[in-house]
Amino acid sequence: MFSRADLVFLHAPSVYDFRKHSILYGPVSDLVPSTPVFEMYPIGFTTMAEYLERHGHRVRIANLAVRMLNDEKFDPEALVKRLNPVAFGIDLHWMPHAHGALAVAEMVKKHHPDTPIIFGGFSSTYFHEELIRYPFVDYVIRGDSAEEPIRQLMDYLTGAAKAPAIVDIPNLTWKDKAGEVRVNPHTYRPDTLDNVMLDYRYVVRAAVRDMDMSNYVPFKDWTDYPIMAALSCRGCTQACVICGGSGAAFKKMHGREKPAFRDPEMLAADVRRISKMSAGPVFILGDLRQPGRDYAKRFFAAMKGFNEPVITELFSPASREFLEDMARALPNFTLEVSLESHDPVVRHAFGKHYGNEPMERTLQDALDVGAKRLDVFFMSGLPQQTAQSVLQTVEYCEELIKRFGKDGRVAPFISPLAPFLDPGSRGYEEPEVHGYKLFARTLEEHRRLLVAPSWKYVLNYETKWMDRHQLVDATYAAGKRLNQIKAAYGLVPQEQAAATDQRINWAVGLIKEIDRLMVTTTHDEFEREMARLRPQIERANMSTVCDKRELNVDVSGPKLNYGQVAHMIVQDAAQTVSRALTAPFRRPAPAAVPAETE
Numbered sequence: 001m002f003s004r005a006d007l008v009f010l011h012a013p014s015v016y017d018f019r020k021h022s023i024l025y026g027p028v029s030d031l032v033p034s035t036p037v038f039e040m041y042p043i044g045f046t047t048m049a050e051y052l053e054r055h056g057h058r059v060r061i062a063n064l065a066v067r068m069l070n071d072e073k074f075d076p077e078a079l080v081k082r083l084n085p086v087a088f089g090i091d092l093h094w095m096p097h098a099h100g101a102l103a104v105a106e107m108v109k110k111h112h113p114d115t116p117i118i119f120g121g122f123s124s125t126y127f128h129e130e131l132i133r134y135p136f137v138d139y140v141i142r143g144d145s146a147e148e149p150i151r152q153l154m155d156y157l158t159g160a161a162k163a164p165a166i167v168d169i170p171n172l173t174w175k176d177k178a179g180e181v182r183v184n185p186h187t188y189r190p191d192t193l194d195n196v197m198l199d200y201r202y203v204v205r206a207a208v209r210d211m212d213m214s215n216y217v218p219f220k221d222w223t224d225y226p227i228m229a230a231l232s233c234r235g236c237t238q239a240c241v242i243c244g245g246s247g248a249a250f251k252k253m254h255g256r257e258k259p260a261f262r263d264p265e266m267l268a269a270d271v272r273r274i275s276k277m278s279a280g281p282v283f284i285l286g287d288l289r290q291p292g293r294d295y296a297k298r299f300f301a302a303m304k305g306f307n308e309p310v311i312t313e314l315f316s317p318a319s320r321e322f323l324e325d326m327a328r329a330l331p332n333f334t335l336e337v338s339l340e341s342h343d344p345v346v347r348h349a350f351g352k353h354y355g356n357e358p359m360e361r362t363l364q365d366a367l368d369v370g371a372k373r374l375d376v377f378f379m380s381g382l383p384q385q386t387a388q389s390v391l392q393t394v395e396y397c398e399e400l401i402k403r404f405g406k407d408g409r410v411a412p413f414i415s416p417l418a419p420f421l422d423p424g425s426r427g428y429e430e431p432e433v434h435g436y437k438l439f440a441r442t443l444e445e446h447r448r449l450l451v452a453p454s455w456k457y458v459l460n461y462e463t464k465w466m467d468r469h470q471l472v473d474a475t476y477a478a479g480k481r482l483n484q485i486k487a488a489y490g491l492v493p494q495e496q497a498a499a500t501d502q503r504i505n506w507a508v509g510l511i512k513e514i515d516r517l518m519v520t521t522t523h524d525e526f527e528r529e530m531a532r533l534r535p536q537i538e539r540a541n542m543s544t545v546c547d548k549r550e551l552n553v554d555v556s557g558p559k560l561n562y563g564q565v566a567h568m569i570v571q572d573a574a575q576t577v578s579r580a581l582t583a584p585f586r587r588p589a590p591a592a593v594p595a596e597t598e
């Protein structure tokens with residue numbers, strides 16, 4: 001069942017239809033919960049949906065990517081055909097969706113030529129003028145905060161009383177009747193993150209309403225490992241060269257001078273509320289020291305006595321005192337730090353300016369105060385980084401394990417900067433300055449790259465120090481060696497390490513074979529050969545250089561707390577009824593239409 005909605009958010013797979021293509025995606029998503037299909041929808045779907053529902057608009061989410069992944073027979077086109085909302089919203093937030101998001105929009109337009117299609121997200125913002133020119137895109141909402149602009153646009157599209165004129169909707173790019181592109185000023189940019197509710201109860205309520213959870217699942221194995229995020233900020237204080245979420249990128253794309261923070265007591269309330277819903281960890285996004293020392297102190301005070309698993313992140317070395325405060329407030333904490341390279345010269349070129357010693361001291365302190373685990377991340381594809389340097393990083397990982405990892409609490413990871421160098425990042429904006437060479441500059445060029453036969457040719461960059469062949473080879477070699485080290489020190493079970501080793505071997509063989517076919521076959525022969533290789537490619541595509549499960553923190557007992565969720569929904573419903581009885585006026589619901597069945 002899919003009940004009538006004003007707005008349906010659709011999340012596309014990276015490549016549409018990935019089930020028909022033979023592409024060796026490579027280790028592009030090994031260190032995030034998603035598969036290379038990038039099936040995770042933006043958290044912003046949840047904040048926008050909650051905000052719109054609070055303002056009288058019904059919203060649905062259909063995660064087409066996860067449904068296509070979970071069910072071979074699922075037909076996204078059949079689902080879309082049966083929907084009949086006032087508008088569709090599609091995220092082109094992450095650049096790796098450049099193919100899927102556009103293809104889904106085209107397909108939606110085919111079946112619903114008169115229904116507006118709204119795009120949004122970081123990549124939509126960056127490429128808004130190119131994006132709006134596609135005939136199947138009607139509106140682009142720019143910026144990092146779309147809750148209020150999309151509320152105004154939905155008021156306009158539903159003909160609500162007091163709806164703004166189209167020219168007055170902030171952050172909107174649109175086409176007028178003559179087809180001229182109009183760019184409204186980017187004026188909506190809230191200074192704090194206090195006006196949104198990261199409320200996963202919306203998701204549960206909506207899933208209950210639709211009697212179907214499958215459209216709302218954020219990523220493939222989420223029900224086995226229901227990790228959820230809490231947001232401390234929008235934006236970032238850091239200046240990492242490769243990042244489209246850095247301070248510089250936010251300034252360029254969203255006109256934001258400094259990050260918007262969530263009130264620390266509100267953040268604490270979010271973490272407590274979220275953790276009641278599941279046994280999975282709550283990932284608190286953003287280094288808690290960003291807004292200043294007082295912020296973390298207030299947050300920790302509000303979290304005292306909280307024993308559930310949380311993951312926190314550090315952008316730079318921390319004082320022992322800070323870690324002690326964290327351990328007192330969040331005794332069940334896992335810490336994530338990204339050193340990027342063992343070599344401070346590479347780290348400096350990346351945009352992080354600290355040596356190894358202060359971070360090693362931080363690791364020791366974090367272990368001393370009782371961190372449940374320390375995940376330490378490294379990357380390949382960075383400025384000043386050679387293939388040899390990547391392998392030296394792995395040797396440094398062994399040193400870290402030897403020194404700190406005896407009880408298995410230190411877990412190093414390495415992955416490539418892939419598939420894309422983020423548009424809006426300093427590296428993308430000034431590639432020569434940072435030693436990058438770009439293979440794509442436009443949205444259309446990125447869309448085409450995504451259907452290249454292997455991730456070597458999907459990459460939108462190579463560097464002065466490693467061309468794409470060297471980068472791919474160094475990444476696999478590093479992954480293979482780190483996997484061996486982890487097995488030797490008992491950090492991963494032998495069987496799991498053997499399976500990872502096997503997948504890396506398959507992937508390396510396939511990369512070579514695809515390279516060979518590219519120069520020795522005609523177009524038709526190439527297509528035939530790739531179709532033949534498809535089962536092997538699929539086998540090598542999931543978790544390449546490490547096993548995703550290595551990132552999971554221990555979760556015991558039932559994963560989702562259905563009793564608590566039901567209780568929250570009932571409480572919520574009671575509040576809604578009491579609000580309705582006491583409210584002097586509510587916007588009338590849109591005209592009743594038969595429920596759409598799925």
Ligand code: B12
Nearest residue numbers: 034038040042043044089090094095120121145146244245
């Ligand atoms: C948390 C985070 C994650 C989380 C996921 C969170 C999630 N589900 O949204 C994890 C760790 C899983 C993740 C993964 C990835 N991430 Co990430 N991530 C971030 C981070 C640090 C914060 C994002 C955040 O807090 N958002 C806050 C929420 C409330 O807002 P939002 O989701 O952005 O949505 C708002 C707007 O963007 C907009 N919007 C978004 N979608 C839509 C759609 C419509 C129709 C409209 C109207 C508006 C709209 O309105 C929303 C509401 O205000 C940013 C960096 C940063 N400093 O911002 C990078 C960032 C967004 N990620 C990035 C990347 C590249 C990735 C990966 C592709 C990396 C990889 N290769 O694995 C994957 C993709 C995963 C997938 N889709 O399956 C890049 C994106 C650059 C780009 N243009 O492509 C960023 C900018 C920086 C970075 N390199 O990490 N990421």
Ligand code: SF4
Nearest residue numbers: 236238240243245246
């Ligand atoms: S990669 Fe760097 S700039 Fe980007 S969000 Fe993380 S700390 Fe901030």
